[in-house]
Amino acid sequence: MSLLAFLVACGAGSVLGLAGRASGRAGRLVGLVGLFAAILAALFIGSTTRLSVADVTLAGSEYSGRFLACAAGSGLVLCLVALASGRSGRLAPAALASFAGLAVAITAVDPGVALTAGAVATTAGALVLTRQTIDSEPDGRLAEMRTIGLVAAVFVGAAMALAHPAWTGQGDSPVFVLGFCGLGIGLAVRSGAVPFHVPAVRMGSGGSPLAPALLLVWIPAGLGVVAISWSATTFGIHSDWLEAVVAAVQVVAVATIVLGALAALVHDELEEIVAYSIVADAGFVLLALAARSDAAAEPARMWLLAFIVAKTGLVAWAAAVSHSFGTSNLGRLRGWLRRTPLLGLALVAIVIATLGWPGSAVFGARSTLIRLALPEGLQLLLVGAFVLSLAYTGRLLLVGLLSPAEDVAAATVSAPAGDDAVAALATPAPTKRRGSRAAAVALPTATASAAGEAVPGKVAGTVAGTVAGTDAGKVAGTLAVASASATATATDQGAKDGPTRPQAATGESGTTPDLLRKLLTVWRLNRTLEASLVVAVGAAVAVILASGGLGASDASQFGIPLDTAARATSTPLPPPTLATAPTPAPTLAPHITALPSISPGAGGSANLSPSAAPVKTAVPVHGPAN
Amino acid sequence: MIQPAVIAAVAAVIGGVVAVSVRDSRLVALGLLLALVASPLASSPEPAALAICFRSIGALLATYLLWASARSQSIASEGSGVGAVAELAAVCAAFAVGWFVVPVKPLAGPVAAQAAGIALIALALVPLAGRDVLRVGTGAAVLTVGISLLLQAWVGPATSAQQIAMTVLLVGMVGATSLLISPIPLPSSRPVPAGPSAGDDVESDSDDLPAPPAATPARTVSKPTPAGPLHDAESRVGAVGAPPDPQVSPNQRFAPGSPRVRRLHPRDPRQ
Incomplete structure (x- = not known):
């Protein structure tokens, strides 16, 4: 089952x-x-x-x-x-x-x-x-x-x-x-x-x-x-x-x-x-x-x-x-x-x-x-x-x-604060998409910190939305506004002015971030x-x-059924006889031994193998190879 | 009286020849359909009706996948790499060898299946050495059909489970071929946001793809191309002088006026 x-x-x-x-x-x-x-x-x-x-x-x-x-x-x-x-x-x-x-x-x-x-x-x-690759020769x-x-x-x-x-x-x-x-x-x-x-x-x-x-x-x-x-x-x-x-x-x-x-x-x-x-x-x-x-x-x-x-x-x-x-x-x-x-x-x-x-x-x-x-x-x-x-x-x-290096320093993974945030806002979007993605992950947080300093939440959301783009920008703007209330309180400056500025931010945006949205925001801001x-x-x-x-x-220690199926076929060495049928190896699963013991051979004979799973390909024993 | 297994074996070989020799991918699909449908019938005793139905449905599905990928645009292979006559001669020779040389006694299946299997294996070697994905995929499918025919001849008719597994394998192989020859959605053909935002879920298969390049004048220096009849379409395009457009699928890179590759009634891609 x-x-x-x-x-x-x-x-x-x-x-x-x-x-x-x-x-x-x-x-x-x-x-x-x-x-x-x-x-x-x-x-x-x-x-x-x-x-x-x-x-x-x-x-x-x-x-x-x-x-x-x-x-x-x-x-x-x-x-x-x-x-x-x-x-x-x-x-x-x-x-x-x-x-x-x-x-x-x-x-x-x-x-x-x-x-x-x-x-x-x-x-x-x-x-x-x-x-599609650019150089299509090694396609x-x-x-x-x-x-x-x-x-x-x-x-x-x-x-x-x-x-x-x-x-x-x-x-x-x-x-x-x-x-x-x-x-x-x-x-x-x-x-x-x-x-x-x-x-x-x-x-x-x-x-x-x-x-x-x-x-x-x-x-x-x-x-x-x-x-x-x-x-x-x-x-x-x-x-x-x-x-x-x-x-x-x-x-x-x-x-x-x-x-x-x-x-x-x-x-x-x-x-x-x-x-x-x-x-x-x-x-x-x-x-x-x-x-x-x-x-x-x-x-x-x-x-x-x-x-x-x-x-x-x-x-x-x-x-x-x-x-x-x-x-x-x-x-x-x-x-x-x-x-x-x-x-x-x-x-x-x-x-x-x-x-x-x-x-x-x-x-x-x-x-x-x-x-x-x-x-x-x-x-x-x-x-x-x-x-x-x-x-x-x-x-x-x-x-x-x-x-x-420059890329590592620019791609802020953890939450930036203070001047870094302002610098992140002032920095144009990176040319590479991956870089822009990494920067975009950090950007709302940076915006939030900047909002904690002086920028109203609406501006922060607008900036983030402008940078992030059209449809996605709306989402990012909303998220940035939400993040303003989520992260500004975590900074020193935010702790000082937190009771007013996040409210101002949310008030101007016209939305009230609830707990679920905060959690969603925090979750998304920490993708890395x-x-x-x-x-x-x-x-x-x-x-x-x-x-x-x-x-x-x-x-x-246990094998797969193909182990047993392979054993059901004759192996030329050692010279096989019916008396020397393949012995159970320690790697065989115990359940395999419970399977039917006689597998019909292609030539119509039966291969007597006590531990063999039924396979249709077993054949009579052969002499040694060569 | 000619046995049905012989007719089926010959039909499988004819289908294989058509599949690897023609240029139009729709004919390639038809040839594959013939080979895939006929191959399970070349066994003695014949497989159960249910198994035949399953193989036939699988063959139809595989052919449809190839047909569908060739429907929206013109996909053409180079045809036979060594010429249709040479392919036919090699197939006849291999079929004769398979008919008269029997390495297994007693043979568990009809000798026609063995001959057809060897012929199809010989037929698949040249396409597998080519540089066109459609031809390589076709050759791989023909090769697998040939080996399955050999198994029918040497080991006996396949069980129902083996028929199912073989059907799934052939559908998977032809499906992989149709997938790999399909044109790829270009970054410029879909709305791309100006920049990703936190939490966006954009598909980013093309993360590393740069913006579409500006129109560049055709290079005057030809790209060196290998000599011989096995040129692929890309190398010919390079020889014409235009640089390969990174935004164009390799199967679409057939330059106008290319000496041997025929453009097949291009259609407007489906919207």
């Missing part, structure tokens, strides 16, 4: 959110409500959750519930930040559509359905890539279309390896090699791994600045869960060609981790830094794929949970900083930490959640993945990735501690603060998840 509720929440939220985009607020509200409902539904997904659609069963597990809850929660955090920073409401419908596909992918017991649903989830990414839409096509082809084609047809040639080895190669390429392209990183990094300019969360974090994480669960149980064969492909995946993973972190260290645009940071950490997913071991599945699942929340927090942090100061250039963000210390704390928390600390679940997951996937000579990669991540994060923090608070809350949740809390560690 909870799985059905999740799918309904995602589907309805996505469709209604898209349909309601024209109405602005209603569309956004529907998206937020859909995400909230999806979180609630996901929290109830457990090992007893079952849903039958047509002839396939969707079976929940502890991990799939936690994964979907983390994804939907991350989406909600990011949409709240988007709402607070006045960004597009297109992210929520796209995210909901993706989550619906991912939910089917990680709960379906039929590999064909699971892999196809994973590909479906990828197509929703096009919803966030509809902004992200072309790259996104290619990525969608490639992932779809790879995942649908990879189902062939699980389907296990009766090949006439040298057994299954070439097909397994092609399947593994395809999965690796699909994951690498979707997550923007080196050398497919250029479209991913330019995504921020080709789509919404929040698009990387969907396209580089949520969708690749969901595909990673599917691919890793399958890889651990299906590709554990020895083949020269497969070893070569695994080596190639290892090279790509190492290059992604190292070069991604280095690129994040040398770039100056926040969007690029965030994108490279995500790309670098996505390299661990490729490492998990290359490990091809049950032992790597659990840490990979743990890592993916932390990856989703922490990297979404990083995207939200970048959006909040860009919104606060009207620029995303690091050189022009000098001193950001002094003006928004809450965002600084959030950044530190995000780094802690990403890297972990010795003894934490995330640190253990990262170190385990490197130990299992790479030879001993490359074990230093853990230290290298740690140091590089600290380096580019430290650079961000260091820049924030310097003396404020609320965005920072949302980011900080998301970062705190990420830290808790990184420590294994909120059930993350326990849930990571």
Whole structure:
């Protein structure tokens, strides 16, 4: 029931959110409500959750519930930040559509359905890539279309390896090699791994600045869960060609981790830094794929949970900083930490959640993945990735501690007072829209302070209205008048003359601000603060998840139904006989064992697997590959 | 007697050829419709009537999405990247290979499905390498249809759930294509307030977009364009001499007098 509720929440939220985009607020509200409902539904997904659609069963597990809850929660955090920073409401419908596909992918017991649903989830990414760029040559839409096509082809084609047809040639080895190669390429392209990183990094300019969360974090994480669960149980064969492909995946993973972190260290645009940071950490997913071991599945699942929340927090942090100061250039963000210390704390928390600390679940997951996937000579990669991540994060923090740059000083985040307010009134509107937005947030407060000094409320409202514009200006004017009574009392001067001037202001405007309007005003005047608070809350949740809390560690021990489905097919090594049917691994959910135990094979035979879910693709056991 | 699966397989291939070879996006949509409707029928035994209906409705929906995005303005692709004759020859060769080379024994589905699948996969490679979003999207859809045909031939007919999933995937892919080729609302085409105010809820997808540039004289220095038949429309526009207008969708950047890209009966955009 909870799985059905999740799918309904995602589907309805996505469709209604898209349909309601024209109405602005209603569309956004529907998206937020859909995400909230999806979180609630996901929290109830457990090992007893079952849903039958047509002839396939969707079976929940502890991990799939936690994964979907983390994804939907991350989406909600990011949409709240988007709402607070006045960004597009297109992210929520796209995210909901993706989550619906991912939910089917990680709960379906039929590999064909699971892999196809994973590909479906990828197509929703096009919803966030509809902004036209100035330089159309590196248009992200072309790259996104290619990525969608490639992932779809790879995942649908990879189902062939699980389907296990009766090949006439040298057994299954070439097909397994092609399947593994395809999965690796699909994951690498979707997550923007080196050398497919250029479209991913330019995504921020080709789509919404929040698009990387969907396209580089949520969708690749969901595909990673599917691919890793399958890889651990299906590709554990020895083949020269497969070893070569695994080596190639290892090279790509190492290059992604190292070069991604280095690129994040040398770039100056926040969007690029965030994108490279995500790309670098996505390299661990490729490492998990290359490990091809049950032992790597659990840490990979743990890592993916932390990856989703922490990297979404990083995207939200970048959006909040860009919104606060009207620029995303690091050189022009000098001193950001002094003006928004809450965002600084959030950044530190995000780094802690990403890297972990010795003894934490995330640190253990990262170190385990490197130990299992790479030879001993490359074990230093853990230290290298740690140091590089600290380096580019430290650079961000260091820049924030310097003396404020012009943009940072101009974009007053906290309430200005006295001369600053007058100066803010006298300053012409900034040329950049983001800057003007940040200034506009501060402007009514400045107007209020100015009203506390000498300017009557009507003038203050008129000025604010003139600056703010036509329709919006009327609103801003009213708000400024209201803010005059709300903030003037907070200043010293206002405390002195407060009893008269706010009344004069309200009296001249002809409106009597009630408590609700005051609260609304205060809420709107502190948009930067609320965005920072949302980011900080998301970062705190990420830290808790990184420590294994909120059930993350326990849930990571359980797999998804595709684990069992993959086990139901014959794995060439060790030489399988009926006596050596796949043994239950510690990562299997207990509920899986309760499923029917005989799965019919394609050739009409039955594969006796005590812990197997019913799949239609199981075949009689084969001899060893090669 | 010719089996229905063979007819369906041939129809799917013809639809694929039309989809990736023609220039008019409306014909592209029709070709895709033929391929999407015919592909599930190329299996033996035939899928259930409900599954066929679902696939057909999905094909209609996908085609409508593409049609709708091409209805309000002229969207044309470059057509075949290597020429229609070359495409046809490659398809015939791939179909023959798929017909006579059988890597799976016993084959779980009809050999025609395998041949059609291989032909469609071969057909999709050139469009996927192009630089036109419509052609890349069409190629991706044809590629997916080809792989699904291979699955039908090698693994057997898809289950109902797999049919549903495949339908949703194809609708999603074609829908993504139609979304990505659609013209984007320009900042100047909607009322923009003089400045944002505290608490406003403006859509700010175009936060970084500058004001529309003033009319600039056409550059006399041509933008270097790659040689060969795979030029995209943008590069040709650059070669004509006019700088790419940032306010014009890439699919609208067909310069008058462009040597190969035909402008297709432009219509007034719907209000």
